[in-house]
Amino acid sequence: MAIDPDDGLSVMExxxxxxxxxxxxRRFVHASWAARTRWSQRTYVDxxxxxxxxxxxxxxxxxxxxxxxxxxxxxRHGGAFTxxxxxxxxxxxxxxxxxxxxxLGAPVRPFLGExxxxxxxxxxxxxxRGLHLVLLxxxxxxxxxxxxxxxxxxxxxxxxxxxxxxxxxQRNIDGEYTKTGGLxxxxxxxxxxxxxxxxxxxxxxxxxxLDYWISLAQSLGFRVHIRxxxxxxSNNGPLYRLVLLYRNDLPxxxxxxxxxxxxxxxxxx
Numbered sequence: 001m002a003i004d005p006d007d008g009l010s011v012m013e014x015x016x017x018x019x020x021x022x023x024x025x026r027r028f029v030h031a032s033w034a035a036r037t038r039w040s041q042r043t044y045v046d047x048x049x050x051x052x053x054x055x056x057x058x059x060x061x062x063x064x065x066x067x068x069x070x071x072x073x074x075x076r077h078g079g080a081f082t083x084x085x086x087x088x089x090x091x092x093x094x095x096x097x098x099x100x101x102x103x104l105g106a107p108v109r110p111f112l113g114e115x116x117x118x119x120x121x122x123x124x125x126x127x128x129r130g131l132h133l134v135l136l137x138x139x140x141x142x143x144x145x146x147x148x149x150x151x152x153x154x155x156x157x158x159x160x161x162x163x164x165x166x167x168x169x170q171r172n173i174d175g176e177y178t179k180t181g182g183l184x185x186x187x188x189x190x191x192x193x194x195x196x197x198x199x200x201x202x203x204x205x206x207x208x209x210l211d212y213w214i215s216l217a218q219s220l221g222f223r224v225h226i227r228x229x230x231x232x233x234s235n236n237g238p239l240y241r242l243v244l245l246y247r248n249d250l251p252x253x254x255x256x257x258x259x260x261x262x263x264x265x266x267x268x269x
Contacts, residue, residue, distance in 0.1 A: 002055050004053055004062050006062075007099075007100070007103075009051060009052075009053070009095075009096040009099060009100065010051045010053075010092055010093065010096045011051055011053040011054060011055045011062055011096075012050045012051055012053070012054050012055065012065065012093070013054070013055045013057055014054045014055070014056060014057065015056070015057055015233055015234065016056055016057070016058065016059075016234070017231045017232060017233065017239060018054055018056065019056065019063065020229070020231060021066075021137075021231060021242065022063070022064065022065070022066060022069045024228070024229070024242060024258065024259055025066055025069055025070060025073075025135070025161065025242075026069050026070075026073045027258035027259075028161070028254065028255060028258050028259070029069075029070050029073040029074055029133070030073050030076070030077075031254040031257060031258050032079075032133075032250075032251070032254055033073075033074065033076075033077040033078065033079040034077075034078075034079065035079075035131070035250060036074070036078075036079030036081075036131055037078045037079040038131075039129075039130060039131040039157075040082070040129070040130070041082050041083065041126075041127050041129065041130030041131070042074075042079060042080070042081050042082045042083075042130065042131050043081060043082065043083040043084070043085065043125075043126060043130055043131070043132045043133065044067070044070050044071065044074070044081045044083075044084045044085070044133050044135075045084075045085045045086075045122055045126075045132060045133070045134040045135070046066060046067045046070075046084075046085070046086050046087070046134075046135045046137070047087045047088075047115035047118055047119060047122075047134070047135075047136060047148070048087075048088060048115060048135075048136065048137050048138045048139075048143075049065075049066070049067050049086035049087060049088045049093065049094065049097045050065050050066070050067075050088060050090075050093050050097065051065065051092070051093040051096035051097050051100075052064070052065045052067050052068050052093075052096055052097035052100040052101065053065055053068070053096070053100065065097070066135055066137060067084065067086055067097055067101060068097075068100060068101065068104070070133070070135070071084060071101060071104060071106045072104065075104075075105075081106070081107070081133075082107060083107055083109065083125065084101060084106045084107060084108040084109070085108075085109050085111065085122045085125065086098065086101070086108060086109070086110050086111070087110070087111035087112065087113065087115065087118035087121075087122065088112070089112075089113060089114055089115075091112055094110045094111070094112050095110075097110070098110040109122075109125065114143070115136070115138070115143060115144070115145070115148055116145040116147055116148055119148050119151050119152065120151065123151060123152075123154070123155075126155055126158075128155065128156050128157075129157075130157065131157045132155055132157060132158040132159070133158075133159050133161070134152060134158060134159070134160045134161070135160075135161050136148065136160060136161070136162045136163060137161070137162075137163040137242075138163060140165065140168060140183060141165045141168040141169070141183045141184060141186070141187040142168075142182070142183025142186055142187070143186075144162070144163070144186070144187055145186045145187075146186065146187060146188065146189050146216065149216075149217060149220060149222075149245070150220060153220035153221055153222065156247075157247070157248075158247075159244065159245070159246045159251045160222070160244070160245040160246075161242055161243070161244055162242065162243045162244075162245060163240050163242060163243075164210075164226075164240055164241050164242070164243045165239070165240045166230065166238040166239060166240055166241060167237070167238055167239050167240065168183060168184070169184070169206050169209060169210075170202075170206065170238065172184055173195075173197060173202075173205055173206060173209060174197060174202070174205075177192060177195075177197040177198070184209070187213065188209065188212055188213040188216055189216070191209055191212055191213075194208070194212040195208045195209050195212060196208070210226075214226070217245055221247060222245040222246065222247060223245070223246055223247060223252060224243060224244070224245055225243065225244040225245075225246065225251075225252050225255050225256065225259075226241070226243050227255070227256060227259060227260065228241045228242045228243065228244075228255075228259045229241070229259065242259070244259075
């Protein structure tokens, strides 16, 4: 990782598309600030937090990462997060992110390890009468184990912004169909019994996988809002979309307002 000369802490190198992602997170946190003021516990949870700062490739510009973006935006109005929980598999990233959040006055608790494990460590701190915003933004579908959603579903008032990797799905659905396990299996268990890859075209297979994953999320009591821009790389290749899992009407309405795709289908391949 590169180092930020201003604080001597590590930063994560990312593509320019990350700025658009952070802008969307900022808009959603801003749009929901009034609703948060009604709750005594208002948490932000990021199980793939990174170091809290990013270095955009190509312009060498260092900017805030997701946890810093979310905390700063929540602090601009009433309804600042009362608790911030961060976790990552990389100890240097957790340490750097914690240090940066503490310097901003954030009430942060750090955890180290895989998200499927740290979610168990975070959950006891999340009250049923609290309002919780969870960001699940890994680099790969394979580390976003469906068990994480199953555990978060125990919370009554939780909104989850989730990274759905279009790229991983496009690259792997054919090859993993005839194998055991794999990253697509962790993300959507038992998917092969519901998606007939060889009986349809590639787009149909990918959409069938998406439909099956949505049905799994709905079985946990979530509503799934898949309307969001398609984030692409410098060659306009598809990368991912941010998907909202929610239960009440208001988060869905706010997400619909802030995440409208410009000239794109709501979701598709």
